[in-house]
């Protein structure tokens with residue numbers, strides 16, 4: 001069985017069944033759930049999803065295909081968990097439910113995980129080709145055809161990734177001279193590595209400016225992709241590699257600049273509940289991890305216009321981090337946003353797999369941004385950057401999105 005079976009919850013280690021049984025069906029979480037607010041459907045709510053998982057574990061599930069869809073449309077944002085007084089870990093339970101319903105990960109996820117995890121050079125080569133095609137305008141031309149033949153996910157991927165970098169982050173960082181006695185270590189998440197190298201470069205620049213010399217871990221994927229798309233065994237192997245590699249470089253803080261990745265790195269101990277030695281190593285590793293969103297307390301310069309913040313789900317709900325208020329206030333006139341803790345609908349591949357629901361959630365998010373009058377939105381996850389960039393360009397042009405590291409690394413000449 002490709003499931004964890006036991007979870008590390010806010011209340012301690014629990015079996016999946018005990019964790020889901022904590023749900024008293026009070027419904028207090030419903031208004032924290034973007035998919036429930038977008039659809040009004042009980043089976044698109046945390047309470048509904050928890051009941052489906054419980055029925056599944058009790059062998060009473062009547063309609064597996066409806067349950068599959070209900071669980072597939074969860075953003076895994078964790079908004080419900082922050083609202084739940086009983087600390088029910090709904091996102092982890094949804095993943096356990098998905099794995100039970102589909103014990104074998106989907107083929108596309110297996111391919112992608114294998115490429116990113118074990119053949120990063122091949123993956124980088126293929127992505128370079130795709131970006132070259134995009135720069136030449138071929139992918140945009142193919143979008144209507146992709147939609148027509150039902151591959152709207154690929155068309156959405158192209159529409160969301162508006163940048164096509166010529167060099168990946170690891171290609172920029174490998175050749176640099178790094179310190180032999182670093183004050184920090186940089187873990188490059190896949191987002192900054194392959195989609196937004198400028199974010200990773202900003203993180204390194206801001207860290208050097210504030211904390212002195214550091215080093216690049218030259219790491220592989222953290223395993224989140226494998227974990228979320230049905231393969232915790234593969235995620236565990238990736239975690240072992242990341243932990244072993246980080247152990248070689250002393251005990252300095254490990255900074256990651258995508259909140260989804262940072263939250264997953266901090267959750268490594270959950271992968272090793274049945275392996276005490278590895279659990280201890282994972283706990284030591286997790287204690288060193290810092291999200292860029294918790295590292296920088298001031299912007300390098302003021303940004304354009306009033307500024308607001310989209311709290312990345314995996315910073316706010318996955319790591320319980322507050323919004324970086326000091327950084328935001330130093331960046332410009334700070335205008336708090338309604339529902340700033342709600343997911344924007346990006347959520348990894350969610351916007352590609354469920355484009356219509358994702359778009360409904362995005363429209364609500366952009367309306368909230370617009371209501372602040374902000375000209376800059378600061379956030380800390382690659383998914384948020386992609387999703388908000390796409391949404392702002394469509395519904396609120398004139399407002400731009402920045403990663404916290406970019407705000408921290410701004411030079412005084414950018415006003």
Ligand code: SF4
Pocket residue numbers: 022023024025026027028029030046047050080083084085086087088090
């Ligand atoms: S997940 Fe928590 S808040 Fe939501 S219905 Fe269950 S107990 Fe209530």
Ligand code: SF4
Pocket residue numbers: 032033034035036044045046049073074075076077078079080081090091
């Ligand atoms: S994780 Fe997010 S989308 Fe899923 S049930 Fe909870 S609040 Fe809703």
